[in-house]
Amino acid sequence: MLSKLLKYDLSSMLKSFLLIWGAALVLAFVNHFTLGGLHFESSSFMVSSLLKVVPFLMFLAIMVSMAVLTLIFVIQRFYNGLLKDEGYLMFTLPVKPWQLITSKGISAVLVNIISGIIAIVAIMILFPWKDVGEFIREFWNGLFLNAPIPVWQIVVLILEFLFMVLVNVAKSIYQIYAAIALGHQFKKHRVGMAFVMYLLISLALSTIASSILQLIFSSGSITLDTLLDTFSRWNWSFFGSVSFGLWILILIAGVQLVAFHIIAERLLSKRLNLE
Amino acid sequence: MNENVIQCINLSKDYGSGPVLEQLNLTIGSGRIIGLLGPNGTGKTTLIKILAGLLQPTSGQVLVDGHVPGPESKAVVSYLPDKMYFADWMKAKDLLDLFEDFYADFDRAKAEQMCASLGIVPTQRMKTMSKGTKEKMQLVLVMSRKAKLYLLDEPIAGVDPAARDFIMNTILTNYSQDGTVLISTHLIGDIERVLDEVLFLKDTKVVLHDTVDNIREQQGKSVDALFREMFRMNPIEGGNQDAQ
Numbered sequence: 001m002l003s004k005l006l007k008y009d010l011s012s013m014l015k016s017f018l019l020i021w022g023a024a025l026v027l028a029f030v031n032h033f034t035l036g037g038l039h040f041e042s043s044s045f046m047v048s049s050l051l052k053v054v055p056f057l058m059f060l061a062i063m064v065s066m067a068v069l070t071l072i073f074v075i076q077r078f079y080n081g082l083l084k085d086e087g088y089l090m091f092t093l094p095v096k097p098w099q100l101i102t103s104k105g106i107s108a109v110l111v112n113i114i115s116g117i118i119a120i121v122a123i124m125i126l127f128p129w130k131d132v133g134e135f136i137r138e139f140w141n142g143l144f145l146n147a148p149i150p151v152w153q154i155v156v157l158i159l160e161f162l163f164m165v166l167v168n169v170a171k172s173i174y175q176i177y178a179a180i181a182l183g184h185q186f187k188k189h190r191v192g193m194a195f196v197m198y199l200l201i202s203l204a205l206s207t208i209a210s211s212i213l214q215l216i217f218s219s220g221s222i223t224l225d226t227l228l229d230t231f232s233r234w235n236w237s238f239f240g241s242v243s244f245g246l247w248i249l250i251l252i253a254g255v256q257l258v259a260f261h262i263i264a265e266r267l268l269s270k271r272l273n274l275e
Numbered sequence: 276m277n278e279n280v281i282q283c284i285n286l287s288k289d290y291g292s293g294p295v296l297e298q299l300n301l302t303i304g305s306g307r308i309i310g311l312l313g314p315n316g317t318g319k320t321t322l323i324k325i326l327a328g329l330l331q332p333t334s335g336q337v338l339v340d341g342h343v344p345g346p347e348s349k350a351v352v353s354y355l356p357d358k359m360y361f362a363d364w365m366k367a368k369d370l371l372d373l374f375e376d377f378y379a380d381f382d383r384a385k386a387e388q389m390c391a392s393l394g395i396v397p398t399q400r401m402k403t404m405s406k407g408t409k410e411k412m413q414l415v416l417v418m419s420r421k422a423k424l425y426l427l428d429e430p431i432a433g434v435d436p437a438a439r440d441f442i443m444n445t446i447l448t449n450y451s452q453d454g455t456v457l458i459s460t461h462l463i464g465d466i467e468r469v470l471d472e473v474l475f476l477k478d479t480k481v482v483l484h485d486t487v488d489n490i491r492e493q494q495g496k497s498v499d500a501l502f503r504e505m506f507r508m509n510p511i512e513g514g515n516q517d518a519q
Contacts, residue, residue, distance in 0.1 A: 004376045008369075015364045081362070089360035092327050093377045094350035187291050274329040275290070 001095045005103035012077065013107045020069055021118045024062050028122035032129075062126075063119050070115045074108045074173055079180050079191070087274050097268040101177060101261065108173045109166070153239040160246040164253070171253040174260035175201055181267040205256070279338070280305045280424050280455045281326060286335035288321050295321045297479040299335070303455060305423065308469055310498070311459040313476035314506050319459040320357060322476070323428045326457075327354040340423050350378065353422035357429045359409055361401040367412060368397035374416050385449070386419035407438065414442060418449040425456040431465055439465050463499045473498055475505060 082090055082100060090100055124132045144151055179201060183194025216222055231241065281303040288296040295318045303309060311319050324330040325337055328344030339348035361370065367390060374381045390397065393411050401409060414430065427446065431439040439462075447469055450456050460466060473490065475483035482505070483490075487498055494501055 001377075007376070008373060011369075012362060012364055085358055085360050086362050087360075088329065088354075088356045088358065089373075091329055092349055092352070092354045094346040095377070096346055271331060272329065273290075273331060274324065 002099045002103060005093075005095060005099055006106060009077070009081075009103045009107040010110070012081075013073070013111055016073060017069075017111060017114070020066065021114065024066060024118055024122050025125065027062060028125040032125055032127075062122055066115050066119055070111055073111055074176055075180070077108065078104050078177055079194075082268070083180065083184055083190075083274065091272065091274065097272070098261075098265045101264050101268065105170065105173060105177065105261075109170050112169050112173070113166070149237075149239055157239065157242055157246070160243060160250075164246050164250045167250050167253040167257060171257040171260065174257050174264065178260040178263040181264040184273070185267065185271060278304055280340055281457070282336075282338040283322075284336045284338075286322075286325070286337055287333050288318070288325060288330065289333045294333075294479050296325075299481060301474070301481060301484065303457070303472075305455050306453050307471040308450075308456045308458070310463065310466060310470040310473045311457055311476065312461065312463055312473055312498075312502060314461060317476040318479060319476055320428055323354075323426045323457070323459055326424075327352060327356075327426055351380070351423040353378075353417045353420040353425045355413060355417040355425070355427045355430055357432070359413065361409065361413075363400075363402045365401050366397065367395050367399050367401070370401070370412070370416060371397065374419070378420055380421040380451075382419050382421065386415055389415045389419065389445070389449075407434070410434070411441075414445055418445055421451040421454070423451075423454050425450055425454060427456065427458045429459055431460060431462055436465075443469065463502050467498045470498070475502070477506065 080086055081104060091097075093100075143154060147154055176198065179198035180194045182197040183190045183192075186193040217224075236244070279302050281301065283299045283301040286296055286299040286301075287294055299322070311322065313319055321330060325332055326339055326344065328349055337344060340351050342348040371383060371386055371390075374386070375383050387397070390412070393408070393415070395404070395408065395412060395415075401412070404412065417425065417427070425446075430442050430446065434442065443466060446456065446458075458466060458470075467487070470487050472486050473483065474481055490496075490498055490501060496504075
């Protein structure tokens with residue numbers, strides 16, 4: 001059933017985003033020629049610096065609009081798709097609420113990832129291709145050829161890093177879902193209350209984080225120095241310590257992701273009221 | 276198969292500003308057409324939405340085909356809401372695909388045939404359809420299922436008499452004979468001829484649940500006449516006393 005739901009959520013996603021992604025790439029391509037490398041050799045210093053700034057601003061505009069549209073998509077597909085009129089269709093399908101939420105979540109994560117990739121590709125198109133090529137070459141050489149650690153360790157670290165990003169993206173999306181589901185519990189001003197709930201969740205999370213840190217360091221027995229000392233005594237390699245750090249981040253985001261999913265799922269299962 | 280398609284046990288619903296349904300006890304069997312009748316604001320839509328699983332009861336229990344509203348009950352309930360539930364991006368074909376994917380009892384060929392007779396092209400976007408056509412599309416989807424329970428919320432409200440006839444004929448010629456049809460309406464005259472039973476809702480309670488034949492026999496009047504009698508409201512008077 002989840003795969004069937006995904007089919008609909010993904011096609012809705014593609015219909016909304018193919019145009020935006022296409023436009024971002026085309027815009028980057030056009031700007032590359034009109035504002036990019038071709039005119040960089042202009043004799044006037046003012047004009048040439050302006051022409052360097054403008055493409056950057058254009059690129060910034062592309063990034064911002066893509067980020068905003070992605071955010072709107074995440075909110076709108078969940079709120080309109082489940083808790084407004086479309087919810088009458090989705091919640092009368094013979095599926096469980098967790099499947100509805102997961103399907104929205106997976107498509108939202110995909111939109112974010114693809115938008116991210118498109119943004120990176122757009123930057124590469126926008127800037128002078130010679131420079132981009134140079135940058136990629138240097139980056140590649142620095143990473144793999146001149147690295148002080150074996151290539152397989154770099155590959156593992158990159159994969160762990162990407163996984164950490166993925167879990168964090170999913171966590172951020174599910175925080176919005178949990179906030180919307182909490183806002184739905186109010187009789188009036190449900191959108192406003194969802195916003196308030198989002199802020200409250202963020203506040204609660206930062207309070208919890210700072211209390212945990214305070215708890216660890218306030219006892220006096222643990223200080224930053226003793227902690228570093230412990231780590232150095234463990235005698236971990238660069239690979240081991242970076243990997244350890246990444247998995248800690250994955251764990252923190254993962255716990256939040258699961259908690260947000262449970263909040264949204266319980267509320268939409270037990271306290272759904274489509275009025 | 277469960278004999279009782281609908282069972283409500285001490286069902287109450289309160290949105291926070293007073294009860295809409297209170298201690299409702301109700302049993303409805305299969306293979307009947309039931310009119311859920313009552314003036315506006317008496318909880319007809321609320322009861323239907325609880326049965327469809329879109330609202331949670333404040334207290335009490337509801338069983339649909341022996342199941343608490345959930346995936347099992349939703350698989351056998353065909354629900355026509357009182358509003359449009361289409362996403363703008365969808366085409367008629369997308370909806371047919373969706374129903375075919377999720378409902379094992381959906382008869383695609385029948386739905387396509389009904390679409391064709393209504394002049395709905397499968398590639399037509401929902402956004403471009405008129406309100407009336409959208410309503411008909413929704414009815415086509417709902418009535419192309421061989422469901423155990425059809426929940427039809429005000430299917431003939433707000434349409435002209437010709438469209439009313441079309442809608443009622445579509446319902447009567449397409450519903451599964453073993454299924455139960457629960458139609459909520461306040462336009463009793465138009466549907467009285469097809470009803471087997473009626474449920475009168477008044478002041479948060481079921482005030483009458485009987486067969487149409489019994490009502491006619493015992494009360495000696497039509498359901499419509501009885502309804503008007505039960506829910507008669509006195510016109511607001513005043514303002515003209517001085518003139519008399």
